[in-house]
Amino acid sequence: MNIAITGSIGNIGGMVARHLNTCGLSLILPLRNPAKAPDLSNCEARRFAYGDLELAKQALNGVDVLFMVSTAESPTREQEHLTFVQAASEAGVQHMVYLSFAQAALDSTFTLVRTHAVAENAIRQTNMRYTFLRDNFYSEMMATIANAPIIAGPPDDGRVACVSQRDVAKAAANVIADIACGNHRHDNQTYTLTGSQSLSFTEIAAVLTEITGKLHRYHNETLEEAFASRKAEYSDTPDWQIEAWVSTYTAIAKGELAAVSDDLPQLLGRAPLNFEDVVRAQYAK
Numbered sequence: 284m285n286i287a288i289t290g291s292i293g294n295i296g297g298m299v300a301r302h303l304n305t306c307g308l309s310l311i312l313p314l315r316n317p318a319k320a321p322d323l324s325n326c327e328a329r330r331f332a333y334g335d336l337e338l339a340k341q342a343l344n345g346v347d348v349l350f351m352v353s354t355a356e357s358p359t360r361e362q363e364h365l366t367f368v369q370a371a372s373e374a375g376v377q378h379m380v381y382l383s384f385a386q387a388a389l390d391s392t393f394t395l396v397r398t399h400a401v402a403e404n405a406i407r408q409t410n411m412r413y414t415f416l417r418d419n420f421y422s423e424m425m426a427t428i429a430n431a432p433i434i435a436g437p438p439d440d441g442r443v444a445c446v447s448q449r450d451v452a453k454a455a456a457n458v459i460a461d462i463a464c465g466n467h468r469h470d471n472q473t474y475t476l477t478g479s480q481s482l483s484f485t486e487i488a489a490v491l492t493e494i495t496g497k498l499h500r501y502h503n504e505t506l507e508e509a510f511a512s513r514k515a516e517y518s519d520t521p522d523w524q525i526e527a528w529v530s531t532y533t534a535i536a537k538g539e540l541a542a543v544s545d546d547l548p549q550l551l552g553r554a555p556l557n558f559e560d561v562v563r564a565q566y567a568k
């Protein structure tokens with residue numbers, strides 16, 4: 284089977300490609316700039332962009348299994364995803380593994396998740412088999428957000444079952460390797476990938492304080508304060524982006540990202556990394 288991995292210059296796609304390549308699998312790597320392709324053996328970089336139907340179809344020629352990383356956030360993201368799904372279907376891809384987001388729904392509070400629901404619906408309407416990997420917020424991103432002495436947002440007592448990117452990538456590689464071996468257990472399955480703990484921002488701040496030795500604390504902003512503080516600090520940032528940032532906190536406040544799922548340990552064959560492990564690794568760099 285021919286396997287294509289998108290986003291292989293990025294964090295998740297890069298780790299997925301390395302895991303599979305280490306297992307001896309050759310890969311097709313669709314990239315906006317093939318000159319930046321990671322240094323892997325027996326891999327073929329092909330030029331593409333999510334939003335370019337013809338170029339994407341050429342890049343996916345002969346591909347059986349496709350891992351699709353969602354694109355960077357932008358006002359055109361939804362259309363780019365739809366174009367790429369169309370390209371994959373028309374190119375004859377058999378199975379699409381799509382990196383979605385926890386609780387993807389058209390009315391999700393976290394505004395950026397809504398495009399994942401649209402992409403999932405589009406994939407379901409094709410003839411491709413699919414596996415949706417709905418990951419929660421990345422622990423690595425939470426550790427970065429919290430990398431200020433004061434974490435400010437409106438999550439009240441909300442909790443987040445954040446997940447390590449390393450675990451998401453390993454789980455994705457395991458799923459793709461199974462599919463490539465002809466195993467059909469992941470056909471039309473949706474997995475929710477979370478860590479094994481659900482943490483409040485107060486607890487996240489406490490972990491940061493313990494590991495960095497510097498005091499971190501959580502400041503509970505009102506919604507108005509959250510918008511005002513971000514608009515003041517990032518005055519050139521468009522409203523949709525500010526709304527997306529604030530909605531990460533309000534989604535957590537509403538409990539939409541609190542649920543811990545058993546799917547990740549099943550896919551990994553071990554417990555997920557906990558938040559402390561991720562922060563320690565981040566600060567050891």
Ligand SMILES: NC(=O)c1ccc[n+]([C@@H]2O[C@H](COP(=O)([O-])OP(=O)(O)OC[C@H]3O[C@@H](n4cnc5c(N)ncnc54)[C@H](OP(=O)(O)O)[C@@H]3O)[C@@H](O)[C@H]2O)c1
Pocket residue numbers: 289290291292293294295296314315316331332333334352353354355356363418419420421424
């Ligand atoms: N769960 C979370 O907490 C969370 C947080 C942040 C982001 N995300 C989402 O998860 C995805 C994967 O995370 P990551 O850390 O691996 O991201 P990343 O390191 O930024 O990698 C994203 C990859 O997607 C490629 N890409 C972006 N837009 C594209 C386009 N229009 N056409 C073709 N390729 C495009 C990039 O290619 P280039 O190298 O050519 O730019 C890059 O290789 C992100 O793209 C984002 O949608 C999730």
